Amino acid sequence: MVIIMNVDATAEDIKEVIAVIEGAGLQAKVMEGSQQKIVGVIGDKTRLASVPIDALDGVEKSVEISKSYKLASREFHPQNSVIDVAGVKIGDGTPVVMAGPCAVESKEQLFEAAEIVKKAGAQFLRGGAYKPRTSPYAFQGLEVEGLKYLAEARERTGLRVVTEVTTVEAIERVVEYADMLQIGARNMQNFGLLKEVGKCGKPVLLKRGLAATIDEWLNAAEYIMNAGNPNVVLCERGIRTYETYTRNTLDLSAVAAVKHLSHLPIIVDPSHGTGKWRMVKPMAFAAIAAGADGLMMEVHPNPAKALSDGPQSLTPENYNEVMRGVQKISAFMKAEKITSMDI
Amino acid sequence: MVIIMNVDATAEDIKEVIAVIEGAGLQAKVMEGSQQKIVGVIGDKTRLASVPIDALDGVEKSVEISKSYKLASREFHPQNSVIDVAGVKIGDGTPVVMAGPCAVESKEQLFEAAEIVKKAGAQFLRGGAYKPRTSPYAFQGLEVEGLKYLAEARERTGLRVVTEVTTVEAIERVVEYADMLQIGARNMQNFGLLKEVGKCGKPVLLKRGLAATIDEWLNAAEYIMNAGNPNVVLCERGIRTYETYTRNTLDLSAVAAVKHLSHLPIIVDPSHGTGKWRMVKPMAFAAIAAGADGLMMEVHPNPAKALSDGPQSLTPENYNEVMRGVQKISAFMKAEKITSMDI
Amino acid sequence: MVIIMNVDATAEDIKEVIAVIEGAGLQAKVMEGSQQKIVGVIGDKTRLASVPIDALDGVEKSVEISKSYKLASREFHPQNSVIDVAGVKIGDGTPVVMAGPCAVESKEQLFEAAEIVKKAGAQFLRGGAYKPRTSPYAFQGLEVEGLKYLAEARERTGLRVVTEVTTVEAIERVVEYADMLQIGARNMQNFGLLKEVGKCGKPVLLKRGLAATIDEWLNAAEYIMNAGNPNVVLCERGIRTYETYTRNTLDLSAVAAVKHLSHLPIIVDPSHGTGKWRMVKPMAFAAIAAGADGLMMEVHPNPAKALSDGPQSLTPENYNEVMRGVQKISAFMKAEKITSMDI
Amino acid sequence: MVIIMNVDATAEDIKEVIAVIEGAGLQAKVMEGSQQKIVGVIGDKTRLASVPIDALDGVEKSVEISKSYKLASREFHPQNSVIDVAGVKIGDGTPVVMAGPCAVESKEQLFEAAEIVKKAGAQFLRGGAYKPRTSPYAFQGLEVEGLKYLAEARERTGLRVVTEVTTVEAIERVVEYADMLQIGARNMQNFGLLKEVGKCGKPVLLKRGLAATIDEWLNAAEYIMNAGNPNVVLCERGIRTYETYTRNTLDLSAVAAVKHLSHLPIIVDPSHGTGKWRMVKPMAFAAIAAGADGLMMEVHPNPAKALSDGPQSLTPENYNEVMRGVQKISAFMKAEKITSMDI
CATH class of the missing domain: 3.30.70.1140 (Phospho-2-dehydro-3-deoxyheptonate aldolase; domain 1)
Known part of the structure; x- marks a missing residue:
């Protein structure tokens, strides 16, 4: 100082x-x-x-001169961390894809989504069983029932399951059914929750807060790591700005910033980041080109019937097209040794 | 729609x-x-x-045409709500003052602060026993011990106690010791916590989120009210903008906006709102003139030794001066029937 | 550094x-x-x-350690500057009021507005003859004709005239007719214009840019002062944030910040700052209580027929009420020696 | 409406x-x-x-339901516009590159930069002769002398010249020497300037304002087009947010938004967009993958000696590497028919 x-x-x-x-x-x-x-x-x-x-x-x-986080800092851990989630590696140079509906709505909807997701080549099924919603009158999620469907979908497809946990009380159950726990943007500074997922024994996907600085975000990761859990993956999902055309402003420069400041992997969520399905494809391509370690995207068998976030959900056709592009660009960059960031 | x-x-x-x-x-x-x-x-x-x-x-x-909140909306409740906190009325036209240290640090510090606060004419003692801090390495609060000191300080001074609750598990204890529960900015959309304080039976002070719109804030109040607790007081504490000179940008127009949209009382926190003790006085005066139902301010017997938020804490002398001005302006406006807002 | x-x-x-x-x-x-x-x-x-x-x-x-502006800095000029505009002093402890329509629309409209403004006790008539509008299809102002009406209105009422200049070419004419030149928010970093008004010989009202930091704003003042014109008054008019209920977020803490960093007077524009006439009264009161050296407000004989910014213009009745409150609060604070800021 | x-x-x-x-x-x-x-x-x-x-x-x-701009809107012009700048096409599916120093500092510096830029395969040389600077004490540009060097560099290399114009008075001279006029972020709503470049007869590169919405930006383009100049290219260069790690937040989703709302080409400036040379490569790759029609980048023979924006300028080595990646990714996507946006 x-x-x-x-x-x-x-x-x-x-x-x-x-x-x-x-x-x-x-x-x-x-x-x-x-x-x-x-x-x-x-x-x-x-x-x-x-x-x-x-x-x-x-x-x-x-x-401030030195950073307030240490475990999350690249200064004290120069090598990239590779996080293993039930056998799938995040951060090893091949981008992973987490896809599925915003909310688990029914067994049928989830299984259908899981098939689509699996077929196009994703590694993770996403889907919310506990939904943080701005209004108390909006659909709040199927809770344990939703978790069970997710676990069943894993059995049927072999996909790993990542799902949000919103309260300390729910951690135990989510750990039972999921492979990776997600901390949503609204809970990025719910420090009680961070400390507890730090003790849960499973990898954590930590979304950036609605208006969190990169420094606060890495400090949130530090909370989890400091509680004993080194397996943290960050997820950029857009920040709040004055622009109203998009739901959030997807900050892709955060990928490069995090790679410089931290050794943790970082993925990108272009669905929440833009709020418009039409913008998911260009932003997914951009995220991969920027060096992201993966993508999280919303896919729904029938977005027009989705109980949550329909406008930003891809149809199966759109999703397939996004996936084809992502895989090709990613493979090409790897083959050509085009690296986005020299840390 | x-x-x-x-x-x-x-x-x-x-x-x-x-x-x-x-x-x-x-x-x-x-x-x-x-x-x-x-x-x-x-x-x-x-x-x-x-x-x-x-x-x-x-x-x-x-x-959207109609609002997504109902219980919090003035449309369905045209009269101002007056919230009774252990006999002190908030929203009845006379501004209340909540003052005290950011964090409860020791019995001595708190008692000394309570005396200062009481003497200058406040109704509430504030002080954090559970502290949400950006870094896991910063002081996290005395927890139950701090709550006990707060209750003791109430015995000695007759001040009401308002203190933050950050986790569902802590609600029961905070209810035991405090007169009013505070939901901090970082937890404004911690919906699990909102639902539970909605059942706790005590009035709630709901701070605006770091980057929350007024609409989201009133929806957060709706969560508490919908769970059965109509006794919600809002607290503007600054929002996040690109300006770096101040810690936050205190949005005093939110006072007028909330008065128009809702029947709930609203107070203002110029300490967190600016991050600089020097700006607390002008912003406190401005808040009263704008029609706020009260103020929350940080006072510390010795700010230079504070374990949290020292730079924005008033010394006893400064605090006394702020209080004198606040009381005079408030009394004058009342006597002259100068109303800030015609709803 | x-x-x-x-x-x-x-x-x-x-x-x-x-x-x-x-x-x-x-x-x-x-x-x-x-x-x-x-x-x-x-x-x-x-x-x-x-x-x-x-x-x-x-x-x-x-x-950075020291500031990049010098002439505008209080460090090198510890006393408050008082700016004289054709005999009216700004910054001497008594707030001035500048009021009038957003745009000069016709002789009748302007004269009617000027009478209202004068009668309620303002010192300045405002009104745009050159209007910077987001869309090229919106009303762009009466230009020289509007300037002439303003000068005529001054003859009739004795009010000083402040009006915006948007191009270097127009400076000469505006200087001919107005007592004070206004640089609007969109031109705060139009450095060519700043340099030229720095040579124009008349006082300048410099509005804060839509998303300008206080540091950039004081550097813009430095441009004018460095070109030879020390008579600069600053005007806070709201900044751009994610909040959409208000047109801008009025940053009243900027009053205190500017008073600390600079010796220049600062006034507040609650009309542009909120975009809603209903919020002008509480924000005008708040600005005075915060220590502002004056107010700029939009008044229109018939806001519903205004060619520009009708929603934020006061009716004559509302304006009178705002003025009465402003004068009373201001006089009371002066009489009681309630100072907002100890620099 | x-x-x-x-x-x-x-x-x-x-x-x-x-x-x-x-x-x-x-x-x-x-x-x-x-x-x-x-x-x-x-x-x-x-x-x-x-x-x-x-x-x-x-x-x-x-x-609002319909847009306030018409000439810039895709609704009334469904086909992509291709802008011809002295024979180089922008918007035809092959990204263009504009590169060079932030400011023209000397003949030697510019010629050296031009050689580097040319050799790596750019089509345009950029370099500021008129520099809008926050502080009046910073280097303000070589003005006409700088324009002459730019024109000489064009003779030597065959590169097209794009350079900023900051005042109406300078338009004539810039038109004489440059192939394309740039309107900088600070002048995006300098409507007097927009109208005049609308009559200048040369293509215009219109940068997004520091805090401009996409709607305001397209309205600014409308000003130019409405004055008779249909040859407008947009340039995303980052917007102002609360994040301080980067100089601005590069809004790559604006590429997709503009493609949907307008028929005009859009390029991306990752140098100003991030403020850090280390982030130029990942953001340049991302822009291309997102479907941008080109890039603008700062290159300096010796960034450590640059008179302006050194921290964000690429060295010749870095620049070559960025160019190789950009060309490969762009060629691959074209060959594989990977389209970013289905309008």
């Missing part, structure tokens, strides 16, 4: 700043600027996490 | 849209535009909450 | 950074952190404005 | 709304909802551009 003092900070102010830093077991070094003094802090930064430097007299602002 | 068809929507497309609407037990009316057809939907809108109109062929977009 | 090096920056990298700094005639000081080295830069920062420190090998990021 | 009335709008209110619509020469149709009435407007919408429907009593809100 570097502490920038006011133009008119007194010698007393600086003495107090140094005292606070040393009181936390750290070292302080003062540097004389032309107009302002600067105080550098040396030592283990986590000791300062609860010290309100900015509240001290004469302090203009403080600037 | 009004459904706007594409310029080249076919007669078949329109037939299908009508069929879907009627299938949900609603009525459809087609209107001929110069270039496009429009389909109006008549009937109880909640029946359409799960129908993906936008996914139907030929549909350009659909536009 | 402080330069933060990568964890794995080499001694070579640091040598190069130092060479670049010294090459620009500045001094460099290296500080050893626990993981990273930091390089401080000492001397006149404007010399580094064009040096791409961040592009050097081994540099993680650079952090 | 559809007008949604309040729950308690009176028969009088509705009569007035109808009168206003009919007064503008349009037709009104009233539709009875369960709670609210709706009024549909039929006829040429541009007639309503200046009528403040939302200000009428009893109106809740109005909703």
Whole structure:
């Protein structure tokens, strides 16, 4: 941390700043600027996490230098992590695909979707059994019944199952039926939930919050990892901006940013990221070209009848076309050794 | 809901849209535009909450007309709600003040803060026992011990206690010790938690999410009310924008918007809203002038030693000055019958 | 400026950074952190404005310490500036009011508006003769004819005239007829225009850009001041956020921020800031309570017939009510010595 | 346009709304909802551009149905436009590349850059002679001298020249030396400038504003087209969000949105879009995969010595690598008929 003092900070102010830093077991070094003094802090930064430097007299602002996350940081773990989910590897250079309906609505709907998803070459079946919905009057999910259908669909197809968990109480059940637990955007900073999935023993897919910075997102991953679970995969799903044409603004540069800052794999969800099925194909292609480790997409046997997120769900035909393109582009880039990011 | 068809929507497309609407037990009316057809939907809108109109062929977009929340809406409850919290009324025309440290750190710190807060004329003591922190390495709160200190401070001062609850498991304990439960910004769409505080029997202070629209916020209130708890007070605490000088952008126009859209009281938190203690005074004055039903402010006996949010905490002296101004402006406006909002 | 090096920056990298700094005639000081080295830069920062420190090998990021604006900064001009506009003082502790229609539409409309504005106690008549409109098909203003009506209205009422200038070519004419030139939000970074109004000899009202940071806004003021015109008044008019209920999000904390960072006066436009006439009153009161040096509001004899921005224009009755409240609150705060900001 | 009335709008209110619509020469149709009435407007919408429907009593809100731009809209021009710039086609299915330094700094720097750019296979040389800079103290460009170097570089390499024009006065000179005029992000709503480049006779590259919606952007194109110049190419260059890791958030979904809404070509600038040279490669690949008609990138013979935007400029080596990947991916997708967008 570097502490920038006011133009008119007194010698007393600086003495107090140094005292606070040393009181936390750290070292302080003062540097004389032309107009302002600067105080550098040396030592283990986590000791300062609860010290309100900015509240001290004469302090203009403080600037973080090292990251507040460690386990999730590439600085301390230079190699890419490859996460194994029931035998499927995420982050090994071949993109994975997670597809399926937004919500599990019925056995028939799910099994039909699973067949479509499997046939086109995905590795994971997605589908919500617990649905976080803006309005209390919208469909809230089939809960345990939905989990059972997902597990059955796995039996029939061999697909891995990834599904959202929204409460601590539900973790145990979701662990029982799913291969990977998803933390949704609205729960990215539900720290109680993060700590508990950190102890659940299964890999976690952590979606970026609606308005989360990349730094907050990696800190959320740190919560899970710090609780004992190193198997975290990140998922970019669009952020909130002033633009209203799309449901969210898909931030594909987050793929490159995460690859630089962290060793964790990152996949992209162009369905939630755009809110329009028509935009899923171009954004899926773009995500692969940008170096994403996989995709999550919504497919519904009949989007017009979907109980949730119909407008962004692909029909089976569209989905097949997206998959063909994704596979071709991905294979070509691998064959030609076209790498998106030199970390 | 009004459904706007594409310029080249076919007669078949329109037939299908009508069929879907009627299938949900609603009525459809087609209107001929110069270039496009429009389909109006008549009937109880909640029946359409799960129908993906936008996914139907030929549909350009659909536009909501009535609100998705009802219990929280002024349309169905024209009179202002006054919420009684252990005898203190919120929303009756006299602003309340909730003040105290960001986090309960020790018995001494809390008692000292409580005395300051009481003396300057607040009605509520605030203080976090469960702290949601971005980094897992930051101070996470004293938990039950903190709750006990809060209850003790109430005994000593007569102040009501408002404190945050971050997990379903903690609700029972917080209910035992506090007069009002706070749902923090990061949990505004933690729907499991909202449903449970909806059953807890105590009033709830619902902070606006980091990037929540007013509509989503009122829907979050609807979750609590729909679960049986009508005693919800809203709290504007700043939203996330591109501006970096302030921690958040305090959206005071939300006070006027909420007054127009809802009957629920709304208070303002200028401490989190700005992140700088120096801006608390002007924003507190502004909130009162805008018609807010109260304020929530951070006060710390010694901000420079605070374990959380020191930079935005007022010293006792600053706090006293803010309170004097708030009380004077508020009393003057009441005496002169200067009303901020004609609903 | 402080330069933060990568964890794995080499001694070579640091040598190069130092060479670049010294090459620009500045001094460099290296500080050893626990993981990273930091390089401080000492001397006149404007010399580094064009040096791409961040592009050097081994540099993680650079952090600005001193501000890039000087003439607009309070650091170098600790006293509040009071701007005199044809005898009316802005920034002397008594808020001014600028009111009138969004656009000058006809002689009758403008004269009627001017009478209303004058009678309720404003000092300035506002009205657009050159209108920047999103669509080329919307009303673009009466141009010179509109300027003449404004000047005539001044003759009749004694009000000062403030009006927008959108092109360099129009400056000369606007200077001829108006007392104060307004730079609109869309032109806040039209640097050619800023430089020219910097030479025009009349005071300038500089609106904040749609998505401008406070730092960029003060740099825009710096352009005008650096061209020779110290008479700049800032106007907060709402920024662009994801919230759609209001046209913009009025950032009242910008009043406090500007008062802290700069000596220039700042007024607030609650009409554009909210886009809804119903919200003008509470936001006008709030702006005054927050310490704004004045208000700009849209009033129209008949908003329902306005050619521009009708939804946010006050009727004469509403305007009178807003003015009464503003004057009372302002006078009360002055009498009671309630100051919003201790700079 | 559809007008949604309040729950308690009176028969009088509705009569007035109808009168206003009919007064503008349009037709009104009233539709009875369960709670609210709706009024549909039929006829040429541009007639309503200046009528403040939302200000009428009893109106809740109005909703646009048809677009406010026509010449730029795909609705009235279903085929893709191909823009010819001195013989180079933009929008014909083969992506073009515009590359070069951010600013023209010297003859040597520009010629060196031009050689690099040419050799790797670009069609356009970019370079700013007029530089809009946030601070008045930063390098403002070589102006006419810079234009001359650009024209000389064209002679030497055969590259087309695209360069920014920031003022009306400079248009004539830029037209003399350049093949394509660029309107920068800060001037996207400088309507005076848009109208004049609409008459200049050369193709225009229109960058998206810092915080412009896609709708505003297409309306800005409409200004140019309406003034007589149909040769407009759009350029996505990142939008302003709360994320601070990147300079802007590159909105690649805008490529798909623009392709759907408009017939104009769209290219992508990953240099400004990210602000970090390391992210240019993945975002360039992604843009091509998303279906962009081209790229604009910053290349500098020695980024560490650049007078502007060094941190986001590619070295010659990096640039060559980006170009190789872009060409391969683009050629592969064309050969395999992998289309990103089915309009």
